[in-house]
Amino acid sequence: MEPDTLPLDPDMLRQVIQFLLAEGSSFWRELTRKWTLYQLGIALAVYACAWMLAWGLGPRYNDWLRTRDGWAKWRLRIGLLVQRRMRMILFVLLIWVVYLVMKEVTWGSRSVLLRIIANLAAAWLFIAFATRVFLSPAMAFVVRYGAWTWATLSILGLHDKTRVLLDSLAITLGDTRLSLWLLLKAVVVMATLMALARLAAGASAASIQRNRDISPSMQVLAVKVLQVMLFGAAFFLGLKAAGVDLTGLAVLSGAIGVGLGFGLQKVVSNLVSGIIILLDKSIKPGDVISLGDTFGWIESLGARYVSVVTRDGKEYLIPNEDLITGQVVNWSHSNDFVRLDIHFGCSYHDDPHAVRSIAIEAAKSVDRVLTTKPPVCHIVGFGDSSVDYILRFWITDPTGGLTNIRGNVFLALWDAFRENDISIPFPQREVRLLGDAPVPAAKGDGGPQRG
Known part of the structure; x- marks a missing residue:
């Protein structure tokens, strides 16, 4: 025109x-x-x-x-x-x-x-x-x-x-x-x-965010809704000041909405999934989660994705839909208590009662291990070359890492076992080399008889 x-x-x-x-x-x-x-x-x-x-x-x-x-x-x-x-x-x-x-x-x-x-x-x-x-x-x-x-x-x-x-x-x-x-x-x-x-x-x-009576997830939802309302009102008031007919804009926005519904299904799905995540409080900023091979803590909740930071500093932007449809391990969903297990074996010559006591005290000596929920140690089996044990202990700071705390407990076990002469056996095999000379038969081995 x-x-x-x-x-x-x-x-x-x-x-x-x-x-x-x-x-x-x-x-x-x-x-x-x-x-x-x-x-x-x-x-x-x-x-x-x-x-x-x-x-x-x-x-x-x-x-x-x-x-x-x-x-x-x-x-x-x-x-x-x-x-x-x-x-x-x-x-x-x-x-x-x-x-x-x-x-x-x-x-x-x-x-x-x-x-x-x-x-x-x-x-x-x-x-x-x-x-x-x-x-x-x-x-x-x-x-x-x-x-x-x-x-x-x-x-x-x-x-x-x-x-x-x-x-x-x-x-x-x-x-x-x-x-x-x-x-x-x-x-x-x-x-x-x-x-x-x-x-x-x-x-x-x-x-x-200063209101402690509101959960972190609801805080994020309230902030997002407030931002949408304020910026939307500013946008429409600016158009009104320019003399734009908002009635025609409403019809146009409806047509655009239908087109977006078909063309941007994934985006809309992520947006709706983000709202569901905020409403059901399944995850919130600061939670430690595992999703597939990704382990880290939630840095922020976005409209389309969740930012997860791992221990090595990588930041993964995981779509909200994956957190709704996939299996997510939330290490701090209802509380911050996390139990970790360590498997080890000791020689049959060592007293199992002493091994259990020494292992428990060694775990207690590590800083991050809780003493209010004391560690426990149990025998789980008799192996080919060792008596197998499991040591269980609790922590409250999974954001500090899991591999490092396991390593510290293993190191404390190593030092405690050396001080108390507890041996950690390992499988031993005997290898015999067969040469050209015939091997003499043992008596009663079923060899040939002279007549």
């Missing part, structure tokens, strides 16, 4: 040029007046004073800020921002003092420019502080310069004229009219709402 109104209409461009020339001519006449130049000189002198004050106070403020070790992070961030903007802060304070004095001692027309400069500086300083809440540099850039432009036009009294000018640059598609004013407004409003949504989501997530 071709647009009904082209943005490059010659008449429209002529009006824009005439508007800019008229405003530029008026601005130049005001700028070349005698008292306007005086006020510009005063503003430059005030800025020089602010620069010298910031140069002198900056190092002292920095030394004082370094001693604020007990401050919260947000207070330290504000302190650093004040340090970076100290020159502008001092300029705003001084220019307002100078303007108020000039307003009282001379005619009002001789301080108009100082009032405009003071308002602009205060607005720019406020916007610089306010846009620090944006985490995305691109979003902060859009909102900062958009707000600065809006504040400048409002203070200079050009807001309404600029709005009419930008609104005249438009195209019409069917029943929808899109102007440059609406697009700019939508970008700035959506960026601002997205930043506020991210700030609110971060603050709410921190509050939810």
Whole structure:
């Protein structure tokens, strides 16, 4: 569909040029007046004073800020921002003092420019502080310069004229009219709402995570739902500000949803599986799990996958569907107690009662082995060359590793057995080499008889 109104209409461009020339001519006449130049000189002198004050106070403020070790992070961030903007802060304070004095001692027309400069500086300083809440540099850039432009036009009294000018640059598609004013407004409003949504989501997530009455899995679910609601509301409000018809968008989103249902079945399955995992609390961040050959602890729960970090530092991104349909061993599902078994054998010449006592004491000497649930040792069989034992002990920190604790217990057994002369047998075999010489037959071996 071709647009009904082209943005490059010659008449429209002529009006824009005439508007800019008229405003530029008026601005130049005001700028070349005698008292306007005086006020510009005063503003430059005030800025020089602010620069010298910031140069002198900056190092002292920095030394004082370094001693604020007990401050919260947000207070330290504000302190650093004040340090970076100290020159502008001092300029705003001084220019307002100078303007108020000039307003009282001379005619009002001789301080108009100082009032405009003071308002602009205060607005720019406020916007610089306010846009620090944006985490995305691109979003902060859009909102900062958009707000600065809006504040400048409002203070200079050009807001309404600029709005009419930008609104005249438009195209019409069917029943929808899109102007440059609406697009700019939508970008700035959506960026601002997205930043506020991210700030609110971060603050709410921190509050939810500090609540010990909510399980870790439900904390993750609550944070995800809150983020979806806040960002969704920011998105639709931004579209509404741009004049987009949300009724048509609802029909389009329904069609897209049907297409996604067929084309992205795996993705949707993982999303639904993630919600089920969060609701049934089968796994949660910090749990130690085994899935196939993967053994590690859960670092985070995502919308599509679960991050599992192993002992060797590898991070596996396991789809949520695999955790629902596969067999998962959760070593810390209901509690943190984990029992480990060690098999070993000792000689038949050693007293089995002494072996069991020595093995139990050796296991107790290892740091991570629990003494509240003491180790036990049992005979499990009589082998070809040894008496077979099983040593069982408990730990409460499977995230610290299983192989290393088994190795420490084996090492403690080795030291204890050597101190108490307990031998660990190993199979021995006798090998006989058959040469060319005949082997003499033993008596009664059934050999040939002389007649």
